[in-house]
Amino acid sequence: MQIKRYEALSINEGMAKIKDELGPNAIILSNKRLKGKRGSFVEMIAARDKCCTSMSNLNNIKDKSSELSILNSDEVFFPFRTEIDQLKVLIMDTRKKADIQCELTELKETLNTLFDMLGIQKNGNVSSHLSKIYYHFISIGISRQSAFQIVEELKNNYSQKDLEDYNNLLKIAEGIIERSIATFYKDITKKRVISFVGPAGSGKTTTLAKLAAQYLFGDKLDIGILTTDTYRIGATEQLRIYADIMGLPLKLICKKEEFKExxxxxxxxxxxxxxxxxxxxRDENYLLGLKELFTVESSIEKNLILDITANRENMIETAEKFGIIDYDNIIFTKLDEANNFGPIYNIIDYAGKPVFYITNGQNVPQDLEEVGPGRLARLIVKNTMVTMDSRS
Ligand SMILES: Nc1nc2c(ncn2[C@@H]2O[C@H](COP(=O)(O)OP(=O)(O)O)[C@@H](O)[C@H]2O)c(=O)[nH]1
Ligand SMILES: [Mg+2]
Known part of the structure; x- marks a missing residue:
């Protein structure tokens, strides 16, 4: 590909120059009107493929019939076509490999589950309860490794008598999960400035509005709202409506200095x-931008909002990437739409952060629940929200 810049007084003049020099198949990449010392002119960037670089070649083709001009365009595009064909083959090959990889991973996971079950079943007459618990945990979305660890703990640390009754066993397992989650609730100091971060659509704005209402009407506190979400069309409108209904002041921040002000x-x-x-x-600049923004004030509480209907591995990856801004807590949203609460256990365990709130619906302010390790462990093990009012 040969690329060349042209200056002309008009587009027509520029086109003529390009056609003359690069031939009829040249492509115009850009044209701009600019101001020069001798007045305004048009700058045009044009390109042509190497296979028709020689003028004599072009003139030959020009002289021939229209049949040859078709041949010429074929000549121009031939190398691209070959490359496109090679790319197609490559993509299909990669896809096939990815499918096989996926199937292999699934097969490995199933085999491991089977081996775990066999291992559990080798152990005396409580084994069927233990494998039932193990299977239950996997089916509610707890990872295989975590399910196995819990069952191992049950097997090794509790007496035969403790393990004889399935419901009792489940209760003990719930206790293990509760104690594990509780380890992340140490040294908590509530902050005055509270931010909400997370993927698009995870429920940041809605959760903020629910909490604003709770602080305002429940705790009778004086609230101010800031938003840095100013460049998406309609993004501030949603928040403005909530702020107006509650009579709360809302400030829009476009720059770091405005944030401080x-x-x-x-x-x-x-x-x-x-x-x-x-x-x-995956947009690194976005996370770095957020990190930079939060340097303005040393004590900002950062809540990572995670939509629990997403897939477990995806949530773990999100929790990992947002680690760059050193978030304090996680809030799980959309529990009303989720089938499995098991991933909550894995994500808390992975991130090592406490969860003080979950949300379970679109209604502001009511679909918000304050939770602690006990309530979370119950939610996970029972895999249902039915006991909404129980708090711990
Ligand atoms: N079902 C359900 N929908 C929710 C919940 N929280 C938020 N949403 C909905 O999820 C969508 C995105 O919420 P929004 O707060 O705008 O997300 P943001 O982009 O993170 O600010 C909206 O339609 C909300 O009504 C929840 O707990 N349950
Ligand atoms: Mg929003």
Missing amino acids: SLDEFGEKDIILIDTPGKSY
């Missing part, structure tokens, strides 16, 4: 809630 202006507020835009965590 707004925090100062809300200096008298009991609580400041900060909404942020959601983007894919």
Whole structure:
């Protein structure tokens, strides 16, 4: 491919120059009107493929019939076609390999599950209860490794008598999960400035509104709201509606300096809630931008909002990537839409962060529940929200 820049007084003049030099198959990549010393001119960038670089070649083709001009365009595109065909073969090959890889992983997981079950069943007459628990945990989305660990703990640390009754066994398992989750609830200091981060659509704005209502009407606190989610069309509208209904002040922040100013202006507020835009965590600049923004104020509580209907591995990856901003807590949303609560255990365990709230519906403010390790362990093991009012 040969690329060349042209200057001309008009587009027509430029086109003529390009056609003359690069031939009829040249492609115009850009054209701009610019100001020069001698007035305005058009800058045009044009390209042509190498296979028709020689002028004599072009002139030969020009001289021949229209049949040859078709041949010429074939000549131009031939190398691209070959490359496209090779790429197609490569993509199909990669896809096939990915499918096989996927199937192999699934097969390995099934085999491991089977071996785990066999291992559990070797152990005396409580084995059928233990393997039932193991199977239950896997079916509610707890990872195979965690399910196995819990069952091993049951097997090794409890007496035959403890393990004889299935419901009793389940209760003990719930206790193991509760104690494990509780280890992440140490040294908690509630902060005045509270932010919400997480993927797009995970429920940041809705959860912020639910909490604002709780602080305002329940705790009678003075609230201010800030949002950095200002560049998506309609993003601030949703929050403005909530703020207006509750009569709360809302400030939009576009730059880091405005963030500092707004925090100062809300200096008298009991609580400041900060909404942020959601983007894919694969966008490194987005996470770095958030990290940079939070350097403005040393004590900002950062809540990672995770939609529990997402797949477990995906949530773990999100929790890992957002680790860059050193979030304090996790809030799980959309429990009303989820089939399995098991991943909650794995994510808390992976992230090592406490969970103080879960949300279970779109209604603001009611679909929010305050939770602790006990309630979470019950939710996970029973895999249902039925005992909504029980808190711990
Ligand atoms: N079913 C259900 N929907 C929710 C919940 N929380 C938020 N949503 C919905 O999820 C969508 C995205 O929520 P939004 O707060 O705008 O997400 P954001 O992009 O993270 O700010 C909206 O339609 C919300 O109503 C929840 O707990 N359950
Ligand atoms: Mg939002």
